[in-house]
Amino acid sequence: MKIRLKSLLVNDQEKALRFYTDILGFVKKTEIPMGEHRWLTVVTRDEPDGVELVLEPTAFPPAQTFQQALFEAGIPFTAFEVDNLDKEYDRLLVAGVTFSMTPTMMGPTKLAVFDDTCGNNIQIYQIM
Amino acid sequence: MTYYQKQVQHLRLQCFPGQTLINRLIKAKQLIDSHFTEGLKLETMAREAHMSTFRFIRLFRQCYGRTPHQYLTTVRIREARRLLQTGYSMTDACFMLGFSSVTSFSALFRKHTGQTPSAFQKKAISDKSASGFMTYLRS
Numbered sequence: 001m002k003i004r005l006k007s008l009l010v011n012d013q014e015k016a017l018r019f020y021t022d023i024l025g026f027v028k029k030t031e032i033p034m035g036e037h038r039w040l041t042v043v044t045r046d047e048p049d050g051v052e053l054v055l056e057p058t059a060f061p062p063a064q065t066f067q068q069a070l071f072e073a074g075i076p077f078t079a080f081e082v083d084n085l086d087k088e089y090d091r092l093l094v095a096g097v098t099f100s101m102t103p104t105m106m107g108p109t110k111l112a113v114f115d116d117t118c119g120n121n122i123q124i125y126q127i128m
Numbered sequence: 129m130t131y132y133q134k135q136v137q138h139l140r141l142q143c144f145p146g147q148t149l150i151n152r153l154i155k156a157k158q159l160i161d162s163h164f165t166e167g168l169k170l171e172t173m174a175r176e177a178h179m180s181t182f183r184f185i186r187l188f189r190q191c192y193g194r195t196p197h198q199y200l201t202t203v204r205i206r207e208a209r210r211l212l213q214t215g216y217s218m219t220d221a222c223f224m225l226g227f228s229s230v231t232s233f234s235a236l237f238r239k240h241t242g243q244t245p246s247a248f249q250k251k252a253i254s255d256k257s258a259s260g261f262m263t264y265l266r267s
Binding site: 111 | 143144191255
């Protein structure tokens with residue numbers, strides 16, 4: 001058994017694909033039409049065979065409620081590790097990304113949280 | 129301030145030592161990150177953090193979730209995986225990582241990954257072109 005997929009609820013798959021590739025720098029791995037939605041995954045550029053992030057549509061109403069509650073509380077349900085958080089923070093700010101939490105130390109880990117424009121707070125972190 | 133920000137602030141105060149101590153632990157952790165091939169001794173790491181070995185182990189574990197030795201082993205195994213995946217032989221990887229014998233390297237690697245270095249390398253090469261949903265579709 002292996003961990004190969006991690007789902008992320010997004011309220012607009014096309015918008016999410018643009019954000020996660022153009023802004024964050026991930027790479028589209030799989031796109032398969034499935035009715036009105038798609039099986040859509042992205043991967044880290046440096047790890048094309050690593051874990052795939054599934055950009056899942058929030059078609060299931062309770063999922064929308066869950067996503068909205070997390071967003072309003074500022075809770076990031078997904079986190080990505082970065083090598084240099086300050087640098088990444090500056091880069092994303094320039095790209096127009098909105099942060100709800102600026103770089104903050106939590107023990108030996110530096111965190112920041114941004115809005116992915118598709119209904120989620122995303123945390124980036126660097127273990128110092 | 130969001131609920132999450134309040135939680136982060138609360139947990140930071142409740143679960144971690146002050147920033148001065150954290151900075152000293154970070155220095156020691158970074159020593160491990162940059163010198164993991166050199167047979168680092170616990171005393172050397174603790175000295176970098178300006179702490180007794182006992183206190184260093186306790187605080188390191190509190191902050192990083194594992195002991196300094198466990199962390200050092202994790203870093204060495206991660207690098208071993210990378211070397212084997214990129215085609216280095218088991219013997220080369222073993223000595224590049226500062227292990228004194230292939231037998232002890234192989235045993236430690238197996239304990240942490242569930243596979244011998246050679247089995248891991250063989251599988252890594254055969255897996256390289258297959259992953260995720262497409263694999264599922266093809267199977």
